[in-house]
Amino acid sequence: MKLYDVLIIGMGAAGMQLSLRLAAQGYKIGILCKGELMESATYWAQGGIAVPFAVDDSPAQHINDTLVAGDGLCNPKVVKFIVDNSVPAVKELLNMDFPVTRNKTDGQPDLGREGGHSTRRIVHASDHTGKALSTTLINAIKKSKNITIHSNNLAIDLIVKRGKCVGCYALDIKKNRTITYAGKCNVLATGGASWVYQYSTSPQSATGDGIAMAARAGCRLANMEFTQFHPTQLYHPQVKSFLISEALRGEGAKLVLKNGSRFMDKFDKRAELAPRDVVARGIDFIMKKRGLDFVYLDISHKPSAFIKKRFPNTYKQCRDLGMDLTRQPIPVIPAAHYTCGGVVTDTAGVTDIKGLYALGETAHNGLHGANRLASNSLLECLVMAHSAAEHIHQNIANIKQPDSLPPWDESRVVNSDEDVVISHNWDELRRFMWNYVGIVRTNKRLERALRRVQLLKEEVREYYSNYRVSRDLLELRNLLTCAELIIRSARMRKESRGLHYNTDYLNKSTKPRNNIITY
Ligand SMILES: Cc1cc2nc3c(=O)[nH]c(=O)nc-3n(C[C@H](O)[C@H](O)[C@H](O)COP(=O)(O)OP(=O)(O)OC[C@H]3O[C@@H](n4cnc5c(N)ncnc54)[C@H](O)[C@@H]3O)c2cc1C
Numbered sequence: 001m002k003l004y005d006v007l008i009i010g011m012g013a014a015g016m017q018l019s020l021r022l023a024a025q026g027y028k029i030g031i032l033c034k035g036e037l038m039e040s041a042t043y044w045a046q047g048g049i050a051v052p053f054a055v056d057d058s059p060a061q062h063i064n065d066t067l068v069a070g071d072g073l074c075n076p077k078v079v080k081f082i083v084d085n086s087v088p089a090v091k092e093l094l095n096m097d098f099p100v101t102r103n104k105t106d107g108q109p110d111l112g113r114e115g116g117h118s119t120r121r122i123v124h125a126s127d128h129t130g131k132a133l134s135t136t137l138i139n140a141i142k143k144s145k146n147i148t149i150h151s152n153n154l155a156i157d158l159i160v161k162r163g164k165c166v167g168c169y170a171l172d173i174k175k176n177r178t179i180t181y182a183g184k185c186n187v188l189a190t191g192g193a194s195w196v197y198q199y200s201t202s203p204q205s206a207t208g209d210g211i212a213m214a215a216r217a218g219c220r221l222a223n224m225e226f227t228q229f230h231p232t233q234l235y236h237p238q239v240k241s242f243l244i245s246e247a248l249r250g251e252g253a254k255l256v257l258k259n260g261s262r263f264m265d266k267f268d269k270r271a272e273l274a275p276r277d278v279v280a281r282g283i284d285f286i287m288k289k290r291g292l293d294f295v296y297l298d299i300s301h302k303p304s305a306f307i308k309k310r311f312p313n314t315y316k317q318c319r320d321l322g323m324d325l326t327r328q329p330i331p332v333i334p335a336a337h338y339t340c341g342g343v344v345t346d347t348a349g350v351t352d353i354k355g356l357y358a359l360g361e362t363a364h365n366g367l368h369g370a371n372r373l374a375s376n377s378l379l380e381c382l383v384m385a386h387s388a389a390e391h392i393h394q395n396i397a398n399i400k401q402p403d404s405l406p407p408w409d410e411s412r413v414v415n416s417d418e419d420v421v422i423s424h425n426w427d428e429l430r431r432f433m434w435n436y437v438g439i440v441r442t443n444k445r446l447e448r449a450l451r452r453v454q455l456l457k458e459e460v461r462e463y464y465s466n467y468r469v470s471r472d473l474l475e476l477r478n479l480l481t482c483a484e485l486i487i488r489s490a491r492m493r494k495e496s497r498g499l500h501y502n503t504d505y506l507n508k509s510t511k512p513r514n515n516i517i518t519y
Contacts, residue, residue: 001405004030004148006392007167007183009155009210012042013378014360015189016137017385023146025393030181031147032170034154034205034471037138038131041191041202041361042378045130046245046313047114048122049382050375051090052083054111057119059083066376069116069275070369071498072512073223078366081347082376082383089382090123098136099125113250114374116275122375127245127313133378153179154471155209158186158217158356159405165217165356166401169408173471178408184399185355185392188214192339192361193482194227195475198434199335201230201243206339207475208482210362214343215481215519219352222364222516223341224482225490226499228372229439230337231255231279234330235294236321244297244314244332246374249273251310253299255283256329257290260298277371277499280334284439287333296329334439338377340368340499341489344516348391349384355399357392359384370498370512416467425456426476433483441490441502450487456480481519489515 006022008015011033019029033039052062062083067074094100094109101110101124112122125132141147152173159167159180167182193208194200215221232244232255249255249272255264267282268274274282283295299307304326308315311325318325343358345351345365351358360381367380416422432452436445457480464477493500495509 001180001182002030003182003401004028005183005396006185006187007181008032008187008189009168010189010191010360010362011037011149012040012189012191012360013133013137013381014385015187016141017382018187018189018359018388019147020137020140020144021385021389022392023144025389027146027396029147030150030183031141032150032153032155032181034173034209035152037149037151038134039203039205040134041206042381043130043134044201044203044243045133045378046127046243047247047375048112048124048129049090049378050117050121050373051086051123051379052121053087053109053123054120057121061118062086062121065116065118066367066373067369069371069373071371072369073498073514074369075366078347082367082380085383085386086379089379089386093133093136093382096136096140099132101126112247114246115249115273115279116373122247124247127247127311129378154474155190155213156469156474158213160217160353161402164354167405168213171469171471171474178410178469180405180407182401182405184396184401185357187349187388188343188356188358188362189360190362193479194336194339196430196433196479196483196486197227197336197438198430199233199333201233201241201335201337203241207479208339209475209478210358211339211342211485212478212481214351214356214358214362215485217353217356218518219356220344220516220518221341221485222344222514223370223489224485224517225493225515226340226368226370227336227486228276228338228340228499229280229334231276231283231334232297232332233335234317235333236331238321241335242317243337244330245311246276248297248299248311248314251299252302253297255279256296256298257286258296275371276374280439281501283334294331294333297332298329299325300327300329338372340364340370340372347384347387349388350391357388359388370500410468413466413468416463416470416473419472421459421463422472422476425459426472426479429453429456429476429479429483433486437483437487437490439501441500443502443504446487446491450484450491453480453484453487457484485517485519488517492517
């Protein structure tokens with residue numbers, strides 16, 4: 001058994017920033033990630049971090065843009081809390097050698113523009129903000145004596161004793177053995193569940209493990225039906241998931257058909273700069289109507305030098321695939337991008353279970369409502385890491401750690417002999433979630449999807465009871481839990497709002513409410 005003051009599951013922006021805060025206060029931290037250190041959504045973030053730095057901006061404007069995007073379901077107090085704490089949280093990052101892109105003229109951070117923001121507000125490190133952020137935080141963690149990293153350790157389930165979370169079981173993937181971790185305080189920072197869908201912009205870490213573990217442990221889950229579909233993922237057979245940042249549209253890129261004609265202006269007067277859900281639905285509509293596999297994004301009318309300087313990563317990725325961003329439109333499709341719902345918490349990440357916190361994309365604290373404003377999520381990770389650290393610091397002294405915990409019981413399982421069951425069910429799940437529970441939903445499709453989830457769940461339950469666990473099996477089990485939560489939550493919502501669009505209920509209810517479920 002490995003014992004820590006604080007056990008953090010997840011090495012994205014939320015988990016890493018929390019670990020640094022607590023380590024600086026002298027606590028012993030164990031931090032787990034299920035793959036290599038860079039396998040996180042954080043690493044892949046491109047656009048940046050929203051913060052009202054500009055002279056023509058204000059917290060009030062940032063709050064208002066967030067509330068408008070959230071379509072009636074943001075918690076205004078939480079939005080105010082996060083935005084009010086944004087400037088110090090981002091300044092702290094800038095003091096950590098984060099390689100922010102700066103204006104040549106005044107040396108201040110360059111502020112990008114993204115859809116849904118009324119002004120330039122996005123602090124960024126060129127177009128690879130996530131890579132720069134991950135590198136900055138990992139370097140700081142490696143220097144800390146108080147933090148122990150356990151990579152390739154996949155948390156299986158939380159250990160809850162007499163209503164209190166005391167640790168978790170994890171699979172050491174490289175050594176193929178299970179380990180018991182104990183923490184006085186335990187934190188889920190495992191990211192979102194976008195991999196429940198066939199097309200996703202996230203890396204494979206986004207299988208909703210933390211959401212599923214919290215659900216199984218008895219936490220409440222909120223608004224799981226709100227998955228944000230990013231309008232523009234590169235469509236290319238050699239690339240599983242490569243996001244084409246919103247910042248391209250912010251800088252003037254147009255969505256066009258093969259003949260070069262625009263279409264977004266027919267759906268919304270803000271055209272390409274409308275919020276993500278509107279743009280994703282516009283693309284989905286035109287693709288389905290015309291039987292297209294993809295549409296195009298075109299920024300080639302901008303000066304070549306500007307494109308190469310502002311979007312070096314995207315330019316290179318396209319060039320490596322034989323496409324020149326400065327001269328031609330590139331093929332794009334929408335893809336699942338962000339899980340707005342999650343484990344219910346307050347503004348310190350406190351969940352329903354004592355000793356358990358949830359942060360970042362795993363959590364639902366009320367910031368995003370029915371739709372996330374672009375670049376608010378990294379901001380949320382940074383701010384929430386601070387408030388959770390403060391709460392843990394105030395409370396940890398009163399927590400006694402158990403002397404021992406029951407070990408993982410493998411006495412009645414054997415090695416699997418038919419892994420094809422797992423890979424087949426992965427594909428089946430992700431495909432029907434895409435087709436039945438995707439950008440546009442109907443009651444009938446949701447019912448069909450629920451029946452299929454129940455069948456798959458039964459198969460996987462049997463498999464889980466009889467065979468030794470593996471990464472694929474555990475992730476499939478978690479994806480199924482998340483899929484069921486998404487469908488159940490979607491069926492409860494008898495309206496179309498924000499990211500949830502059901503053609504059987506096209507109107508918006510006059511009384512917006514959160515969908516809260518227990519598993
Ligand atoms: C392509 C892309 C671009 C984006 N661009 C932006 C942007 O510009 N601005 C913005 O604000 N947001 C952006 N987002 C969203 C943002 O990146 C994420 O919401 C945010 O990084 C989530 O951080 P996190 O710490 O909650 O989780 P993540 O960064 O996803 O980290 C999760 C961690 O948990 C670990 N983990 C998961 N399950 C387990 C388990 N069972 N056991 C152990 N470890 C586990 C993973 O290994 C990983 O280390 C983008 C997302 C994507 C996919």
